[in-house]
Every structure is written in C-alpha cells, then in structure tokens.
Amino acid sequence: MGLLRHIHRLNAADPSAAHRFVVDGQTMGLIHDAFAAHLAFYTKVFAIDDRQVRFVSGLNSSEARTGALAEVGHDLARRGLIGRLRGEIYPAKNAFHDPAAFYLDRTLVSYLGLRAYGVHVNGFVATPDGPWLWLARRAPDRLVEPDKLDNMVAGGQPAHLSLRDNLIKECAEEADVPESLARAARPVSTVTYHMETTTGHKPDCMFCYDLEVPENFIPRPQDGEVASFALVPARQALEMVRTTDAFKFNVTLVVIDFALRHGLIDPDVDPSFEALAAGLRAGDQPFT
Structure with a gap:
C-alpha cells in the first residue's frame, strides 16, 4: 500500500x-x-x-x-x-x-474552502531502541473519523488564542497533560495539504510539536473526544500508516513527518524519501 x-x-x-x-x-x-x-x-x-x-x-x-x-x-x-x-x-x-x-x-x-490551522502533538517516550509514540483512539461518537487513531493531542486553532495557549488547553482537555509538561513541547514543523470532501475544499496547515514525556507518564481521556490511549513503537506506528487505514486521514502525514525527522525512514532504502519530504508541504500554495 x-x-x-x-x-x-x-x-x-x-x-x-x-x-x-x-x-x-x-x-x-x-x-x-x-x-x-x-x-x-x-x-x-x-x-x-x-x-x-x-x-x-x-x-x-x-x-x-x-x-x-x-x-x-x-x-x-x-x-x-x-x-x-x-x-x-x-x-x-x-x-x-x-x-x-x-x-x-x-x-x-x-x-467556503478556507485555510484552517491546527496543532498536533507527538507525545513520545525516548528509549535506547528508538521513540515510542502515544496514540489516541478517537471516541466512537466523533463527527469526523470515529474510532480512528490520532496523535496524543490535536485540535483546531480557534481565533484569539496563540498556538502555545491552544496546545496547553488541548493537552489538558484531551490527555490530562499538566501545563508544566505541556510547555516543554517543541515546535518542529508544519504539514500542509489540500484535499476535498463532500462539503468543500480543505487547504489546511498543521503546526506539529514534539513532546518527550517521562516513562511513567500516562495520558488519560478527559473531554470525551478520546476513548483510550496506547503506547507503541514509532516504527510500528509508521508500519500501520504504511499498510492500513487505521489513522485519521491527516494524522498519517504527521506520523510520516515524525518518522522522517527521527530517522525512521532511510533515504538509502526507501525510494520515496524525497517525494515524502516534499509532499508534506504540498499544500503550501493552494490558490495559485
């Protein structure tokens, strides 16, 4: 696939x-x-x-x-x-x-086909064998992509709120991440895409953050948007993106971005490396 x-x-x-x-x-x-x-x-x-x-x-x-x-x-x-x-x-x-x-x-x-923004947080645990990712499973009553896998924390970017403040809010609401830990999240990239749905165009931009969490930290669902969390090796998450449709549609790109930045995709081995790197910003100019 x-x-x-x-x-x-x-x-x-x-x-x-x-x-x-x-x-x-x-x-x-x-x-x-x-x-x-x-x-x-x-x-x-x-x-x-x-x-x-x-x-x-x-x-x-x-x-x-x-x-x-x-x-x-x-x-x-x-x-x-x-x-x-x-x-x-x-x-x-x-x-x-x-x-x-x-x-x-x-x-x-x-x-109206407007650009929307969002924050996506890769919550991960560093181990000698490589990073492990905390993945959320979306609640079965979600309007968009119910039961699909998601980033540990993700949310749309509303008006009148900074990215950092929105990240802290979403961390608390979705995964019970204390503010002191959420503030350690590092901005690492943007991912853009331009897709169509039955309602219209989505030329969206996701601001991606990496948050290394302690081994003893366990995220907990808080606001009903997430059913559960699971900690899996990042390589396993990448393989799931490669071979299944288990993830929410745009989260697949965030996982690929994480894998590229953490050396989980080898350009000597994977001939799609360049296309993947370029494709993560394919939606930068949706109206030209």
Missing part, C-alpha cells in the same frame, strides 16, 4: 471545479459550484460572477463581514444546507500571522 498514497489522497483537490472566494483582491477559498449557488440567495452579502464569489460593496471591514456571515451561517443551518454550527470561531486568513479578513463558525470553513 505504501506511505505516498496518503500524500496523494490528501492533495487530490481539483480547483478548476470551484468558484474562487476573493476577498480584498486575493483568493481566500475555493467553493464547490453547488454551494456557490446556495450563496447566491444572499444578495445582500455576496456578489457572484465569472466563477468568483465576493462580498458585496459595503462589507469592507472584518467586523461587517463577520456579522453578515454569522447571519448567513445560522440561516444555512436552519435550512439544512450545512451541518450544525459548532460555536467555535475561526479566523479567515491565508497565512497564520496575517490579520483576519473576517471570523466565522468552524462549520462554515470547509464550505
């Missing part, structure tokens, strides 16, 4: 079959044609022509756009055209440190 299949799967989006969402002169999202047709109903918010979706003249500030989108989101959910609103507010921006062009409910992000 192989490792590259995950990179190919998560970078199979077709921008040609979408409307561009243009804000302040730059493309910020890619919207499925069918959903763009739904947005055309809201003539006081959107102008749609030449396969482009724009805010109407007058919605020129972040505050105005945010208020208008909140009303649109509630109406779309009421009409059953999107999933339920999640009450988590995300910023709309093409680069993490850009100012937000507007804010919106997390549910709307993929429908």
Whole structure:
C-alpha cells in the first residue's frame, strides 16, 4: 500500500471545479459550484460572477463581514444546507500571522474552502531502541473519523488564542497533560495539504510539536473526544500508516513527518524519501 498514497489522497483537490472566494483582491477559498449557488440567495452579502464569489460593496471591514456571515451561517443551518454550527470561531486568513479578513463558525470553513490551522502533538517516550509514540483512539461518537487513531493531542486553532495557549488547553482537555509538561513541547514543523470532501475544499496547515514525556507518564481521556490511549513503537506506528487505514486521514502525514525527522525512514532504502519530504508541504500554495 505504501506511505505516498496518503500524500496523494490528501492533495487530490481539483480547483478548476470551484468558484474562487476573493476577498480584498486575493483568493481566500475555493467553493464547490453547488454551494456557490446556495450563496447566491444572499444578495445582500455576496456578489457572484465569472466563477468568483465576493462580498458585496459595503462589507469592507472584518467586523461587517463577520456579522453578515454569522447571519448567513445560522440561516444555512436552519435550512439544512450545512451541518450544525459548532460555536467555535475561526479566523479567515491565508497565512497564520496575517490579520483576519473576517471570523466565522468552524462549520462554515470547509464550505467556503478556507485555510484552517491546527496543532498536533507527538507525545513520545525516548528509549535506547528508538521513540515510542502515544496514540489516541478517537471516541466512537466523533463527527469526523470515529474510532480512528490520532496523535496524543490535536485540535483546531480557534481565533484569539496563540498556538502555545491552544496546545496547553488541548493537552489538558484531551490527555490530562499538566501545563508544566505541556510547555516543554517543541515546535518542529508544519504539514500542509489540500484535499476535498463532500462539503468543500480543505487547504489546511498543521503546526506539529514534539513532546518527550517521562516513562511513567500516562495520558488519560478527559473531554470525551478520546476513548483510550496506547503506547507503541514509532516504527510500528509508521508500519500501520504504511499498510492500513487505521489513522485519521491527516494524522498519517504527521506520523510520516515524525518518522522522517527521527530517522525512521532511510533515504538509502526507501525510494520515496524525497517525494515524502516534499509532499508534506504540498499544500503550501493552494490558490495559485
């Protein structure tokens, strides 16, 4: 089956079959044609022509756009055209440190094809035989990828919170990691991809952290998002990514990234080494 299949799967989006969402002169999202047709109903918010979706003249500030989108989101959910609103507010921006062009409910992000950000924490134990990874098993009632394997800690990046503060929050909520230990997590890489789902485009960016934990540390589920944790050799986790579909779709890339950085994939042996390394950033420029 192989490792590259995950990179190919998560970078199979077709921008040609979408409307561009243009804000302040730059493309910020890619919207499925069918959903763009739904947005055309809201003539006081959107102008749609030449396969482009724009805010109407007058919605020129972040505050105005945010208020208008909140009303649109509630109406779309009421009409059953999107999933339920999640009450988590995300910023709309093409680069993490850009100012937000507007804010919106997390549910709307993929429908509008916007870039979303997240933090992923590789909790590992160092041993003489190589690292062992703590893996989470997602709860069976999760909306996305129930029962799949996940990183020890992972979460979307909401508005008005730093990456570090979000990491500490997610560590406590998902795995009962004390703040003193969570603060030892090291930022090590970003992984990007551009995939499509039934709701829309996902040109996402994951900020990856390594957190070496003591041998006697055991993560414990706290908020119901995780059913259980297991400690496995990182080589075994990599082999599971290679030969199974046991992991949540984007976590496969985080495990591959960890394996590359920790020397678990040998470029003298694995002919896909270069393609793997490059593929982990294949979504860097999703709108070009």
